[in-house]
Structure formats: structure tokens, C-alpha cells
Amino acid sequence: MTEISLHKPYPAAEVAKWDYETDVAVIGFGATGACAAIEAATAGAKVMLFDRNSGSGGASALSGGEIYIGGNGGTDAQRAAGFEDRTEDFAAYLKAAGGPCADEAKCDLYARESLNHYEWLKAQGVPYRGNYLPGKVIEPTDDSTLIWSGSEQAEPFRSLAKPAPRGHVIQHMGWGGGRPLVDILEASARKLGVDIVVDARAVALIRDGDTICGVVMRIDNENRFIKANKGVVLATGGFVMNEDMRRRYCPETFKINSPIGDKDDGSGIELGIGAGGDAVHMEQFFTTCPWTIPEPQAYGVFVNEAGQRFINEDCYHGRVSRFAFDQLGRRVYLLLDMAHFDQPLELAGISIAGTGETWEEVEQELEMAAGTLSQTMAFYNKHAAEGKDPLFHKQQPILTPLDQGPFVALELNFEHSYFSFFTLGGLRTSTDGEVLDHTGAPVPGLYAAGRCTSGLPAWGHGYSSGMSLADCTFFGRQAGRKAASA
Amino acid sequence: MTEISLHKPYPAAEVAKWDYETDVAVIGFGATGACAAIEAATAGAKVMLFDRNSGSGGASALSGGEIYIGGNGGTDAQRAAGFEDRTEDFAAYLKAAGGPCADEAKCDLYARESLNHYEWLKAQGVPYRGNYLPGKVIEPTDDSTLIWSGSEQAEPFRSLAKPAPRGHVIQHMGWGGGRPLVDILEASARKLGVDIVVDARAVALIRDGDTICGVVMRIDNENRFIKANKGVVLATGGFVMNEDMRRRYCPETFKINSPIGDKDDGSGIELGIGAGGDAVHMEQFFTTCPWTIPEPQAYGVFVNEAGQRFINEDCYHGRVSRFAFDQLGRRVYLLLDMAHFDQPLELAGISIAGTGETWEEVEQELEMAAGTLSQTMAFYNKHAAEGKDPLFHKQQPILTPLDQGPFVALELNFEHSYFSFFTLGGLRTSTDGEVLDHTGAPVPGLYAAGRCTSGLPAWGHGYSSGMSLADCTFFGRQAGRKAASA
The missing domain is CATH 3.50.50.60 (FAD/NAD(P)-binding domain)
Known part of the structure; x- marks a missing residue:
């Protein structure tokens, strides 16, 4: 049988x-x-x-x-x-x-x-x-x-x-x-x-x-x-x-x-x-990690461990998360200024990895080489103020300078954060x-x-x-x- | 039957x-x-x-x-x-x-x-x-x-x-x-x-x-x-x-x-x-595009259309090519100075996309925003001179400053270059x-x-x-x- x-x-x-x-x-x-x-x-x-x-x-x-x-x-x-x-x-x-x-x-x-x-x-x-x-x-x-x-x-x-x-x-x-x-x-x-x-x-x-x-x-x-x-x-x-x-x-x-x-x-x-x-x-x-909650966070900028942006962050949260997943290393960072920071969703397992009065201080706190994250943000802010994102063509209103210090870097960690899939x-x-x-x-x-x-x-x-x-x-x-x- | x-x-x-x-x-x-x-x-x-x-x-x-x-x-x-x-x-x-x-x-x-x-x-x-x-x-x-x-x-x-x-x-x-x-x-x-x-x-x-x-x-x-x-x-x-x-x-x-x-x-x-x-x-x-031939080219730096590096270029040519493939856009650029440039292999379908006396000029010729490629290279050269690659940990001797102008950007194009696979x-x-x-x-x-x-x-x-x-x-x-x- x-x-x-x-x-x-x-x-x-x-x-x-x-x-x-x-x-x-x-x-x-x-x-x-x-x-x-x-x-x-x-x-x-x-x-x-x-x-x-x-x-x-x-x-x-x-x-x-x-x-x-x-x-x-x-x-x-x-x-x-x-x-x-x-x-x-x-x-x-x-x-x-x-x-x-x-x-x-x-x-x-x-x-x-x-x-x-x-x-x-x-x-x-x-x-x-x-x-x-x-x-x-x-x-x-x-x-x-x-x-x-x-x-x-x-x-x-x-x-x-x-x-x-x-x-x-x-x-x-x-x-x-x-x-x-x-x-x-x-x-x-x-x-x-x-x-x-x-x-x-x-x-x-x-x-x-x-x-x-x-x-x-x-x-x-x-x-x-x-x-x-x-x-x-x-x-x-x-x-x-x-x-x-x-x-x-x-x-x-x-x-x-x-x-x-x-x-x-x-x-x-x-x-x-x-x-x-x-x-x-x-x-x-x-996959997605719910990083756009609370909503002000949707205005943030993502960088990888090299301090580089990798996507226009006005894309759907899942598309951004999927590109985040593709980055080398163990984590990506969501960068926010005080105008856009709010306590992240508990469920998301997103932690505060670094803070500073300037982006240079945040960079230092994350132990990134000088001129990486800070340069990324100087470039981003300069162009965002003019309504432009020459790298990834992010659109307003999500495209906005993040220049109201103090500043914060949230960590989305592939092992510990809530990347549902x-x-x-x-x-x-x-x-x-x-x-x-x-x-x-x-x-x-x-x-x-x-x-x-x-x-x-x-x-x-x-x-x-x-x-x-x-x-x-x-x-x-x-x-x-x-x-x-x- | x-x-x-x-x-x-x-x-x-x-x-x-x-x-x-x-x-x-x-x-x-x-x-x-x-x-x-x-x-x-x-x-x-x-x-x-x-x-x-x-x-x-x-x-x-x-x-x-x-x-x-x-x-x-x-x-x-x-x-x-x-x-x-x-x-x-x-x-x-x-x-x-x-x-x-x-x-x-x-x-x-x-x-x-x-x-x-x-x-x-x-x-x-x-x-x-x-x-x-x-x-x-x-x-x-x-x-x-x-x-x-x-x-x-x-x-x-x-x-x-x-x-x-x-x-x-x-x-x-x-x-x-x-x-x-x-x-x-x-x-x-x-x-x-x-x-x-x-x-x-x-x-x-x-x-x-x-x-x-x-x-x-x-x-x-x-x-x-x-x-x-x-x-x-x-x-x-x-x-x-x-x-x-x-x-x-x-x-x-x-x-x-x-x-x-x-x-x-x-x-x-x-x-x-x-x-x-x-x-x-x-x-x-x-996949690979034979970018390490002639051999001096192996000393080059890759950037994507956003002017960012994306890999330690001392990896195997196929690994570098595979990461190049992953980049957004239609092409990546291999950056070389005169100490390392030689005519690319005909077979590879790699073309010269831009040249300049400075990296700023190359950046301009590629119609990239000011402060993208040029910043990437300034950062790279500064650290390479000290034997360091803080972003991707490329090793010497492949890690070497590219500062002997004039400079050239070779284009590896996904459609036209020889990406064998x-x-x-x-x-x-x-x-x-x-x-x-x-x-x-x-x-x-x-x-x-x-x-x-x-x-x-x-x-x-x-x-x-x-x-x-x-x-x-x-x-x-x-x-x-x-x-x-x-």
C-alpha cells in the first residue's frame, strides 16, 4: 500500500x-x-x-x-x-x-x-x-x-x-x-x-x-x-x-x-x-521593522554601519526595511533630530544607540570614523533645505532637514529588533x-x-x-x- | 503509452x-x-x-x-x-x-x-x-x-x-x-x-x-x-x-x-x-566583469551612482562584481589615478565615463552632485595613506591612495559591459x-x-x-x- x-x-x-x-x-x-x-x-x-x-x-x-x-x-x-x-x-x-x-x-x-x-x-x-x-x-x-x-x-x-x-x-x-x-x-x-x-x-x-x-x-x-x-x-x-x-x-x-x-x-x-x-x-x-511609528520617525534618515544612506526613505516602510536588511553588518541606524524624535514603539525593539548636540557627536558616540555619518548628514541637510535629494530622490514633505539638535541615532538590529517577515x-x-x-x-x-x-x-x-x-x-x-x- | x-x-x-x-x-x-x-x-x-x-x-x-x-x-x-x-x-x-x-x-x-x-x-x-x-x-x-x-x-x-x-x-x-x-x-x-x-x-x-x-x-x-x-x-x-x-x-x-x-x-x-x-x-x-585586468586596475575604488563605495575592493573580482550588481541604478564606476590606470580589457566592455585633473572634476563630468564622489575619494585617500579603510576594511597593498592625477572613472554598465554569469x-x-x-x-x-x-x-x-x-x-x-x- x-x-x-x-x-x-x-x-x-x-x-x-x-x-x-x-x-x-x-x-x-x-x-x-x-x-x-x-x-x-x-x-x-x-x-x-x-x-x-x-x-x-x-x-x-x-x-x-x-x-x-x-x-x-x-x-x-x-x-x-x-x-x-x-x-x-x-x-x-x-x-x-x-x-x-x-x-x-x-x-x-x-x-x-x-x-x-x-x-x-x-x-x-x-x-x-x-x-x-x-x-x-x-x-x-x-x-x-x-x-x-x-x-x-x-x-x-x-x-x-x-x-x-x-x-x-x-x-x-x-x-x-x-x-x-x-x-x-x-x-x-x-x-x-x-x-x-x-x-x-x-x-x-x-x-x-x-x-x-x-x-x-x-x-x-x-x-x-x-x-x-x-x-x-x-x-x-x-x-x-x-x-x-x-x-x-x-x-x-x-x-x-x-x-x-x-x-x-x-x-x-x-x-x-x-x-x-x-x-x-x-x-x-x-520583511519590515515598524520604524515609521510614531509617525515623526518617518522623516528620519537611514545609514548603514559605514555611515552611508542606502535608499530614499520615503519608500514604503517594508521596502526601506528590505534594503536595510541587505546592508553589510549587523544593524542600520535611523537618524532623527528633536523635531522628529519620539519614543520608538516598544514592540519594534529599536534602541537608542547614540545621541549628541551635533551630528559629529553622534558619529563619535557610534564609534564611526570622523567624516562619515556627519558628512552624510551635512550633505543631506544642505540639499534637503533646497528640496533636493541628489542621491536617492526622496520627495518632500518627508524630505526635510534634520538640523534641530540634539540628535539621536536609533538602532535597528537584525538580531534583536522586530524584523517581522x-x-x-x-x-x-x-x-x-x-x-x-x-x-x-x-x-x-x-x-x-x-x-x-x-x-x-x-x-x-x-x-x-x-x-x-x-x-x-x-x-x-x-x-x-x-x-x-x- | x-x-x-x-x-x-x-x-x-x-x-x-x-x-x-x-x-x-x-x-x-x-x-x-x-x-x-x-x-x-x-x-x-x-x-x-x-x-x-x-x-x-x-x-x-x-x-x-x-x-x-x-x-x-x-x-x-x-x-x-x-x-x-x-x-x-x-x-x-x-x-x-x-x-x-x-x-x-x-x-x-x-x-x-x-x-x-x-x-x-x-x-x-x-x-x-x-x-x-x-x-x-x-x-x-x-x-x-x-x-x-x-x-x-x-x-x-x-x-x-x-x-x-x-x-x-x-x-x-x-x-x-x-x-x-x-x-x-x-x-x-x-x-x-x-x-x-x-x-x-x-x-x-x-x-x-x-x-x-x-x-x-x-x-x-x-x-x-x-x-x-x-x-x-x-x-x-x-x-x-x-x-x-x-x-x-x-x-x-x-x-x-x-x-x-x-x-x-x-x-x-x-x-x-x-x-x-x-x-x-x-x-x-x-557573475563577474573582469575589472582586475590589467592588474593595476585591481587597485581601484568602486562607487555606485550615488558616489558611495559599497565593498572592500580587495575581495575576489566576482564578489566585487556581485555587490556591484546589487547597486541601484544602471552602472557602477571604477575610479583610478594615473599610477593605476591602463587601457581596460576590450572584452570587458568597460568604457571611460569621466576624467579630470581632480576628483572634483571627475565628479562634475559624471554629473554627480558636488561633494559625493569627491568626498568619498578624499576620505578614502586620507585613510589609505594611513593604511586604513574605516568603511570596509580593505587591506594593503591593494589599499593605496589614488592621488596621482589626472584621474579617470571607468564605467561598468549592467547592460553593455561584459558581466558574464x-x-x-x-x-x-x-x-x-x-x-x-x-x-x-x-x-x-x-x-x-x-x-x-x-x-x-x-x-x-x-x-x-x-x-x-x-x-x-x-x-x-x-x-x-x-x-x-x-
């Missing part, structure tokens, strides 16, 4: 008894799985939705519930705030954000369909207050809708696509909108009669000839054989919680210490690979959510979406908030609908 | 007629395949060795024939030149060079066995003059043996492992020792009765149950079924010549334009994955050359070595010359011997 394994589909011929039969089996009950289930059920399919936890949520429920939306002239919230957002600009931004890993077909499709997707989310019951919150915020601390959530206004993005804020946040007081977002999607799925089974972990796909036709679920310590006549949708998340997979595919992440996820052990990726699926861009990851690589899928094999052909019966795939947020240096949930919800829907149509 | 495919082993049960039968089938006749065949034949196995070209060579024959060797107190050439090379230092260097991708078991084994491997190479007939050529050379222009071929003397490596030169080059006048190296290995294989079949391309593995037991070769436009009773060794090289694979796994390389390889289309990696093998570190690549990621293998599946277990009957695997040269930022051929020849032998013992 064939072994039950993540790494090899179990032969349907060896299934002694099917415990359950459905049309579409969805594995994973975060936002991706919920959206897949809703669409499959809407299309008339019988759907079973499984999660290894005792309820819905996944990594989506740990998020801010922010979704990257725009194009087609803009959403209600964008237009009310005076932002026209053309589809071409939206697509161009998505591609620039995907960098060398961009899936152009996914970017183009999502740019075209994003407004319809927004309407769909509202139709599920997701509330949006509809207002715009300006400034540099990670998530709204009130219940606002629209924020700048990427590097749209920063170079090189502003030169590639006309900037617009596109982070659309569920109406929810304070951080943590991901949980209510999933709750609403869950209610929608339940209303449609989706059969939800929790405390159920996928342990193998089942294959009949070349076609995935079911899944073995571990429920109550027993293997249960689920027949899925139309297919299986993987919605299991990334692999940030699997150290062995990280060592093999994404070993750079061992430089930092705060994985975020919810049992994101890569099991869906392994199931997909075992069925012949191709996994791509597995080395990519998102999650993986971005995964199964290669079509725009319809079909898992593709190494020839680019679909693996029959197998679909996937969200962070067990490589999607819109393909490149760590270009990530913007809301991109992953956009990818999860939109391509989750695509996968569910395609499976139901099989 | 099952399709003949790289992506899925062909069932042995469907083979109508075996055209040939052997013990070990080796695919690819570069240095890896030759060494695998020699060891398998030496162990008493019947061996067939295939290449899709009309003769031996592969990418190995395009190389300098340099092999990274040391440890155990040093080779004859190292000891004659006064370098003791302890195994611990050798292993520490290999691990540092592998960075986050290092395979520690392979590093440890090779550090222990490297001297024996050197003796084995000599026993095959590979000649070594035995002398040491000091200085900063890419390959000897004479027939010398021992050169510095990595970043051993540069930080951070010099602090992690006692430096020793370890690049051992076949005795051969001038560049291009790879071709005679393969010729010698070929002669050795022929003497042992290895059955060499050229113009033969692997199109599928053949599997009996879980065990790889043969290979389908395309010969004279027909599929030939080869039974390999003890196993198949993949020695097919990397995937630098396969744009589709690069797009999926190593898309950063599209920033540069000079792949080097010989039909390195990744077919062996695809064959291995199709048989259940795990491929790791697929995003890694080596090849891929480093591939199948995950044991130290015995067994292809490992996603659980870490061997795929029965399947072996691999060289650039279709991830081995000693695992990390682009740490590559040193001779590491790939060390990996190819040593782990090629391991794979051949293990296959023969099956």
Missing part, C-alpha cells in the same frame, strides 16, 4: 472507502480559502472547506485587513479624495512592485478587475467608511478606509506610474482588521452552504491517473478520504514557520528573527510540488488559479492561491501593504470559480 | 526493447561526468557516458581549469610557497563562501579530502608545475600552479579563516586550462573502458517502481532505451542557457547579458525534479552525490553532481574561482563511486 505523504499523491485506486464526497475541496480557511469557497459555491458547486485550526483565520486574521485596490479611474474612496487612478498606472505599479519576479498576466488582470473585486468584497458585507487618511501610516488607528500603503509617491515608482493611494482597509476601529474581514467572508461562505470542517489537516492529495480528485485529511487522528469531483484548491499559506523549508529555499531569512504566520508550514507548496507543480521565486520574502515564493499558477507544472501546463484538478503561490506580491523589495490580501482574495476567487467549472 | 518527457520518468514496464544495457549511465561529459565515469569504472562498473555535443567538454572546457584545493597542512605548491593551510581554515572559508546557502557537510568533507583529491587528479595525469604566482590574477598568463583565487585575504574572510592561496591551475600556458583538463580526464575514462556516446541527448529517465533504472537518449533522431542497472548520474550543468528557467527561478540575471555555458539548459535539473528530487537555491548565480542552484544531493527528495531521502538510482546541483559554490556573493571545478570533480567522483556501489 502506498504511503500517505505530502510529497506524492495517493492513488485513487487504493482508496478503500471514500469518507466524504464533494465537488470542490478547499484546504485552508484564511481569506484565500474563504474566497475560493464562496466563489465555488456561488457557481453551484458543493464545497468542503478545511482548516487545521479550530476555526477560520490563518495568517489573514493576523493582518490589518488592508487590500490593494485601484485602477479604472479609481474607487469611490479614491475619487472622493481626488485621486483618479488609471488602470495603466495601477498595472505599471504592480509590475514595478513585482520587480524581476512580476507575473505580468496577473498584474494586468488584477488591474483590470480590481474595482469589480472591490464591489464584490462589499457585496460580501465588507464595510468601508470611504474616507481618505493622508500621511505615512502602517494601518489606520481609526476606522478610515484609504491610505498610502506602498511606495507610490517615491522614486522610482512615481516616475513609472502616477501615484495614488490604494490601501483599502475594512472599516474597523484600530489595527487588526484582518480578523473581522475573515469573519465576514466566513459568514458569506456559511450562508452559501459551504461545509466547513475544522481541526482537519491535509496529509496527501489523491490522484486518479493524471488528475487530482481528492485529498486525505487527518481528522480526529484518523485519515479521512475526501473525494473532490471537481478539484482541490490549496489555500494553505506560505512556509515561514517551516525552518527546514526556509533553510532549503529562503535561507537569508535566518538573519532575522520574527516570522509572522499561523502554521504557515509550506504543506500546500509541498503537496503541489509532489503533484508535479512548479514552485517559483522561493527565495523571496517580505513572511515568505512570498510558492506554486506557479495561471491567472485562473490552476497549479502549473514545469512545462507550464495545468496539473488537472489542482488549484491554488494566496501565499502558497507566487502572485502579486512576488518580490520582497517591492512589496506594498494590501498586496498579499489582494492576491489572496482575488486569486482565491479565481481558483474557486475555475475549480467549480471543471 | 506514456509520453517521453524530461518532467516525468518513463515506466520501465513500457520499455519495449532495451537498446543498451550498462551498470552506470552518466549524462554529460564535462569534468563532472568524466570524473563520475572514471570512479564508477574504477569500482568495476560497466559505464556508458553520454554527451549531447559531438565530444567532451561542457562548460568545464570553457573554464580556466582551476580547482580550489587546500587543507591538511597544504598542498605541495602551498607548502613550497610557505602557506600552511589547516583543514579547519579551509572548511571555515568554504562555509563563509557558501554564506546562507552553505552545505556544511559538503564543505567539511571536501576540506578533509581535498588533498587526496589533488593526488587523484595528478594520478589521472593532470600536470601541476607546483609554483606560486603572487598578486591579483584571474588566471595565470603563464603555466603557474597556485594563485589567490578568492577573497581569502579580504574581510570578513580573513577574520574567519587564516588566508592561503588555494586556486590550483593545471600546467598550461595561458588561459583556458579547462580544455586540456577535460582532455586528460577523457583519456583516463577511455583507458578504463568507459563507453562514450556523443551526439546523444537525455530526454527522459526510466523508473521501475521507485527506482531510476535507465534513461531514454535521443541518438540519431531516435529514442534509445538505456538500461542502467546500478543507476544514472546527472552531470548536465546549470540552466544559464534556458531563459524560461531563468525567468522562473533566477530572474535577477536578466539585468545582465553575458551568460556563459555550453548548452547548460537545466535539463538535468528538470529530470531530477521530475523524479522527485528537490532543487534548492535556484536564485543563486555567479552562470547559475549556481540545482538539485539537492547528499555528500555521496545521491539526489535527495523533499524529505531528504535519496531518490533510488539517481545521482548528480556539478552545476545541476547546489554544491560548494552555493552563494553568488561568496564564489571563488576554482570552487565550481572542485565541486564538479570531487562530487562527480563521489556520485560515480556511489552509483557503482549500488
Whole structure:
């Protein structure tokens, strides 16, 4: 008898008894799985939705519930705030954000369909207050809708696509909108009669000839054989919680210490690979250390251990953090003057490394050679006073002289600070959510979406908030609908 | 009938007629395949060795024939030149060079066995003059043996492992020792009765149950079924010549334009994955632009478009080039004074971007903001005169002031200069050359070595010359011997 394994589909011929039969089996009950289930059920399919936890949520429920939306002239919230957002600009931004890993077909499709997707989310019951919150915020601390959530206004993005804020946040007081977002999607799925089974972990796909036709679920310590006549949708998340997979595919992440996820052990990726699926861009990851909180800190300047700037700091906090990660040495410094210093967020693990009445004194306190940090700041301040950043083209108002002493250098330390991270690589899928094999052909019966795939947020240096949930919800829907149509 | 495919082993049960039968089938006749065949034949196995070209060579024959060797107190050439090379230092260097991708078991084994491997190479007939050529050379222009071929003397490596030169080059006048190296290995294989079949391309593995037991070769436009009773060794090289694979796994390389390889289309990696093998570190690549030729240029200083230095330039030319590649923008500049300028190598595609009587003039000519490049050089020169590099800890004698005007800025342009590159990621293998599946277990009957695997040269930022051929020849032998013992 064939072994039950993540790494090899179990032969349907060896299934002694099917415990359950459905049309579409969805594995994973975060936002991706919920959206897949809703669409499959809407299309008339019988759907079973499984999660290894005792309820819905996944990594989506740990998020801010922010979704990257725009194009087609803009959403209600964008237009009310005076932002026209053309589809071409939206697509161009998505591609620039995907960098060398961009899936152009996914970017183009999502740019075209994003407004319809927004309407769909509202139709599920997701509330949006509809207002715009300006400034540099990670998530709204009130219940606002629209924020700048990427590097749209920063170079090189502003030169590639006309900037617009596109982070659309569920109406929810304070951080943590991901949980209510999933709750609403869950209610929608339940209303449609989706059969939800929790405390159920996928342990193998089942294959009949070349076609995935079911899944073995571990429920109550027993293997249960689920027949899925139309297919299986993987919605299991990334692999940030699997150290062995990280060592093999994404070993750079061992430089930092705060994985975020919810049992994101890569099991869906392994199931997909075992069925012949191709996994791509597995080395990519998102990281951020929340250095823009409190907001005055967003006006700071970063230098590496050599006292050099390395990025226009008006980029998205995660892009800045990702470039910080790339610097040689163990830390980078965030430089602030008294006009912009405030106590850093406790959670961030950011410490005060040096202070001084002048930048020369700060430099000395950090034991940097004379004429490094101090020169960097003299040059920066001189040009910032004229509204210029000749090195990295940072823009006003974030571009401002830091000359109101005393001065402070905050340390973001790769080992000790809170560099949260999650993986971005995964199964290669079509725009319809079909898992593709190494020839680019679909693996029959197998679909996937969200962070067990490589999607819109393909490149760590270009990530913007809301991109992953956009990818999860939109391509989750695509996968569910395609499976139901099989 | 099952399709003949790289992506899925062909069932042995469907083979109508075996055209040939052997013990070990080796695919690819570069240095890896030759060494695998020699060891398998030496162990008493019947061996067939295939290449899709009309003769031996592969990418190995395009190389300098340099092999990274040391440890155990040093080779004859190292000891004659006064370098003791302890195994611990050798292993520490290999691990540092592998960075986050290092395979520690392979590093440890090779550090222990490297001297024996050197003796084995000599026993095959590979000649070594035995002398040491000091200085900063890419390959000897004479027939010398021992050169510095990595970043051993540069930080951070010099602090992690006692430096020793370890690049051992076949005795051969001038560049291009790879071709005679393969010729010698070929002669050795022929003497042992290895059955060499050229113009033969692997199109599928053949599997009996879980065990790889043969290979389908395309010969004279027909599929030939080869039974390999003890196993198949993949020695097919990397995937630098396969744009589709690069797009999926190593898309950063599209920033540069000079792949080097010989039909390195990744077919062996695809064959291995199709048989259940795990491929790791697929995003890694080596690149270099030969900026240390002529040798005085090795004394130059690199700056990025912001006029900042980014690395201690006494590192191996490939490490410096890899960090150059990482810089924002389209180019980096190599700064030289008249004491160190010479006409750059034509091949390198390095152009003169700016000149001046002072560094300020060069800065102006490059249209950089005043106080960028000029400040960088003033700071550098001041400290270099005192034998110090506070930013990156470059060492003398490469560390020297560049103050003999006039001055010149050479441009290394990512699009137009010769940034040669090849891929480093591939199948995950044991130290015995067994292809490992996603659980870490061997795929029965399947072996691999060289650039279709991830081995000693695992990390682009740490590559040193001779590491790939060390990996190819040593782990090629391991794979051949293990296959023969099956």
C-alpha cells in the first residue's frame, strides 16, 4: 500500500472507502480559502472547506485587513479624495512592485478587475467608511478606509506610474482588521452552504491517473478520504514557520528573527510540488521593522554601519526595511533630530544607540570614523533645505532637514529588533488559479492561491501593504470559480 | 503509452526493447561526468557516458581549469610557497563562501579530502608545475600552479579563516586550462573502458517502481532505451542557457547579458525534479566583469551612482562584481589615478565615463552632485595613506591612495559591459552525490553532481574561482563511486 505523504499523491485506486464526497475541496480557511469557497459555491458547486485550526483565520486574521485596490479611474474612496487612478498606472505599479519576479498576466488582470473585486468584497458585507487618511501610516488607528500603503509617491515608482493611494482597509476601529474581514467572508461562505470542517489537516492529495480528485485529511487522528469531483484548491499559506523549508529555499531569512504566520508550514507548496507543480521565486520574502511609528520617525534618515544612506526613505516602510536588511553588518541606524524624535514603539525593539548636540557627536558616540555619518548628514541637510535629494530622490514633505539638535541615532538590529517577515515564493499558477507544472501546463484538478503561490506580491523589495490580501482574495476567487467549472 | 518527457520518468514496464544495457549511465561529459565515469569504472562498473555535443567538454572546457584545493597542512605548491593551510581554515572559508546557502557537510568533507583529491587528479595525469604566482590574477598568463583565487585575504574572510592561496591551475600556458583538463580526464575514462556516446541527448529517465533504472537518449533522431542497472548520474550543468528557467527561478540575471555555458539548459535539473528530487537555491548565480585586468586596475575604488563605495575592493573580482550588481541604478564606476590606470580589457566592455585633473572634476563630468564622489575619494585617500579603510576594511597593498592625477572613472554598465554569469542552484544531493527528495531521502538510482546541483559554490556573493571545478570533480567522483556501489 502506498504511503500517505505530502510529497506524492495517493492513488485513487487504493482508496478503500471514500469518507466524504464533494465537488470542490478547499484546504485552508484564511481569506484565500474563504474566497475560493464562496466563489465555488456561488457557481453551484458543493464545497468542503478545511482548516487545521479550530476555526477560520490563518495568517489573514493576523493582518490589518488592508487590500490593494485601484485602477479604472479609481474607487469611490479614491475619487472622493481626488485621486483618479488609471488602470495603466495601477498595472505599471504592480509590475514595478513585482520587480524581476512580476507575473505580468496577473498584474494586468488584477488591474483590470480590481474595482469589480472591490464591489464584490462589499457585496460580501465588507464595510468601508470611504474616507481618505493622508500621511505615512502602517494601518489606520481609526476606522478610515484609504491610505498610502506602498511606495507610490517615491522614486522610482512615481516616475513609472502616477501615484495614488490604494490601501483599502475594512472599516474597523484600530489595527487588526484582518480578523473581522475573515469573519465576514466566513459568514458569506456559511450562508452559501459551504461545509466547513475544522481541526482537519491535509496529509496527501489523491490522484486518479493524471488528475487530482481528492485529498486525505487527518481528522480526529484518523485519515479521512475526501473525494473532490471537481478539484482541490490549496489555500494553505506560505512556509515561514517551516525552518527546514526556509533553510532549503529562503535561507537569508535566518538573519532575522520574527516570522509572522499561523502554521504557515509550506504543506500546500509541498503537496503541489509532489503533484508535479512548479514552485517559483522561493527565495523571496517580505520583511519590515515598524520604524515609521510614531509617525515623526518617518522623516528620519537611514545609514548603514559605514555611515552611508542606502535608499530614499520615503519608500514604503517594508521596502526601506528590505534594503536595510541587505546592508553589510549587523544593524542600520535611523537618524532623527528633536523635531522628529519620539519614543520608538516598544514592540519594534529599536534602541537608542547614540545621541549628541551635533551630528559629529553622534558619529563619535557610534564609534564611526570622523567624516562619515556627519558628512552624510551635512550633505543631506544642505540639499534637503533646497528640496533636493541628489542621491536617492526622496520627495518632500518627508524630505526635510534634520538640523534641530540634539540628535539621536536609533538602532535597528537584525538580531534583536522586530524584523517581522513572511515568505512570498510558492506554486506557479495561471491567472485562473490552476497549479502549473514545469512545462507550464495545468496539473488537472489542482488549484491554488494566496501565499502558497507566487502572485502579486512576488518580490520582497517591492512589496506594498494590501498586496498579499489582494492576491489572496482575488486569486482565491479565481481558483474557486475555475475549480467549480471543471 | 506514456509520453517521453524530461518532467516525468518513463515506466520501465513500457520499455519495449532495451537498446543498451550498462551498470552506470552518466549524462554529460564535462569534468563532472568524466570524473563520475572514471570512479564508477574504477569500482568495476560497466559505464556508458553520454554527451549531447559531438565530444567532451561542457562548460568545464570553457573554464580556466582551476580547482580550489587546500587543507591538511597544504598542498605541495602551498607548502613550497610557505602557506600552511589547516583543514579547519579551509572548511571555515568554504562555509563563509557558501554564506546562507552553505552545505556544511559538503564543505567539511571536501576540506578533509581535498588533498587526496589533488593526488587523484595528478594520478589521472593532470600536470601541476607546483609554483606560486603572487598578486591579483584571474588566471595565470603563464603555466603557474597556485594563485589567490578568492577573497581569502579580504574581510570578513580573513577574520574567519587564516588566508592561503588555494586556486590550483593545471600546467598550461595561458588561459583556458579547462580544455586540456577535460582532455586528460577523457583519456583516463577511455583507458578504463568507459563507453562514450556523443551526439546523444537525455530526454527522459526510466523508473521501475521507485527506482531510476535507465534513461531514454535521443541518438540519431531516435529514442534509445538505456538500461542502467546500478543507476544514472546527472552531470548536465546549470540552466544559464534556458531563459524560461531563468525567468522562473533566477530572474535577477536578466539585468545582465553575458551568460556563459555550453548548452547548460537545466535539463538535468528538470529530470531530477521530475523524479522527485528537490532543487534548492535556484536564485543563486555567479557573475563577474573582469575589472582586475590589467592588474593595476585591481587597485581601484568602486562607487555606485550615488558616489558611495559599497565593498572592500580587495575581495575576489566576482564578489566585487556581485555587490556591484546589487547597486541601484544602471552602472557602477571604477575610479583610478594615473599610477593605476591602463587601457581596460576590450572584452570587458568597460568604457571611460569621466576624467579630470581632480576628483572634483571627475565628479562634475559624471554629473554627480558636488561633494559625493569627491568626498568619498578624499576620505578614502586620507585613510589609505594611513593604511586604513574605516568603511570596509580593505587591506594593503591593494589599499593605496589614488592621488596621482589626472584621474579617470571607468564605467561598468549592467547592460553593455561584459558581466558574464552562470547559475549556481540545482538539485539537492547528499555528500555521496545521491539526489535527495523533499524529505531528504535519496531518490533510488539517481545521482548528480556539478552545476545541476547546489554544491560548494552555493552563494553568488561568496564564489571563488576554482570552487565550481572542485565541486564538479570531487562530487562527480563521489556520485560515480556511489552509483557503482549500488
